[in-house]
Amino acid sequence: xxxxxxxxxxxxxxxxxxxxxxxxxxxxxxxxxxxxxxxxxxxxxxxxxxxxxxxxxxxxxxxxxxxxxxxxxxxxxxxxxxxxxxxxxxxxxxxxxxxxxxxxxxxxxxxxxxxxxxxxxxxxxxxxxxxxxxxxxxxxxxxxxxxxxxxxxxxxxxxxxxxxxxxxxxxxxxxxxxxxxxxxxxxxxxxxxxxxxxxxxxxxxxxxxxxxxxxxxxxxxxxxxxxxxxxxxxxxxxxxxx
Numbered sequence: 001x002x003x004x005x006x007x008x009x010x011x012x013x014x015x016x017x018x019x020x021x022x023x024x025x026x027x028x029x030x031x032x033x034x035x036x037x038x039x040x041x042x043x044x045x046x047x048x049x050x051x052x053x054x055x056x057x058x059x060x061x062x063x064x065x066x067x068x069x070x071x072x073x074x075x076x077x078x079x080x081x082x083x084x085x086x087x088x089x090x091x092x093x094x095x096x097x098x099x100x101x102x103x104x105x106x107x108x109x110x111x112x113x114x115x116x117x118x119x120x121x122x123x124x125x126x127x128x129x130x131x132x133x134x135x136x137x138x139x140x141x142x143x144x145x146x147x148x149x150x151x152x153x154x155x156x157x158x159x160x161x162x163x164x165x166x167x168x169x170x171x172x173x174x175x176x177x178x179x180x181x182x183x184x185x186x187x188x189x190x191x192x193x194x195x196x197x198x199x200x201x202x203x204x205x206x207x208x209x210x211x212x213x214x215x216x217x218x219x220x221x222x223x224x225x226x227x228x229x230x231x232x233x234x235x236x237x238x239x240x241x242x
Contacts, residue, residue: 141166142173142228144238145206149224151242157181157213161226163236164206174202176229177209183221183242190219198229 146162165173176198183190194213201207215221225239 142175142230142235144226144228144236147224147226147238147240149240149242151215151221154220155215157215157221157224157242158210159213159224160208160210162206162208163201163203163228165203170205172202172204173230174200175235176200178227178229179213180225180227181213181215181221182223182225183215183219185216185219190216192216 142163142165144161145164146160148161149157149159151157159179161177161179163177178198179194181192192213194211199209201209221242223239223241225237227234228236
């Protein structure tokens with residue numbers, strides 16, 4: 001029964017009915033969009049106005065400008081640091097180059113110093129040897145003025161002999177040099193000469209002869225004797241102990 005009464009109210013047969021003109025749907029949507037746009041504009045205005053009142057945007061802009069300024073300063077500082085680093089690296093490379101050059105120069109100087117020391121020793125030996133070239137007063141004829149010998153490692157004897165003619169404008173001398181080595185072998189006397197025998201030589205004023213004599217195994221050398229012969233005649237003799 002109630003359903004019937006409700007149907008009567010909603011139909012033409014209802015006791016009261018008003019006829020109104022309906023608004024088209026596009027206009028309704030347009031009106032709804034205008035209302036929503038107005039509400040959104042009002043909300044945005046309220047938001048912006050609130051930010052202005054609170055001062056949030058001004059602070060953000062100031063912080064952004066400050067951050068940009070700090071970033072620019074850091075970039076400048078970074079460029080400065082990189083430049084200083086490059087300069088320090090260049091200085092370090094230069095120092096390394098100078099150290100290497102100095103080390104090479106020092107090694108070269110040490111090598112030259114050793115060479116000069118060796119040459120100095122050789123010159124002193126030659127000076128001592130050639131000092132004996134000075135003729136003695138009153139002397140004459142052929143003579144042995146210098147006999148030197150050194151034993152190296154107990155295995156060989158290095159010897160030198162200086163023979164001179166003390167007379168000025170002396171004729172050329174032709175003779176032989178005979179060397180005799182004496183020592184001990186297994187507790188018994190040992191004697192030896194140069195392997196090739198007496199060495200022939202000739203000189204005008206002076207002559208120097210030298211060589212190396214290999215000692216046999218277990219021989220202990222004691223002395224060296226040098227003779228200058230002209231044919232079978234002994235002209236000069238000199239002996240030294242080893």
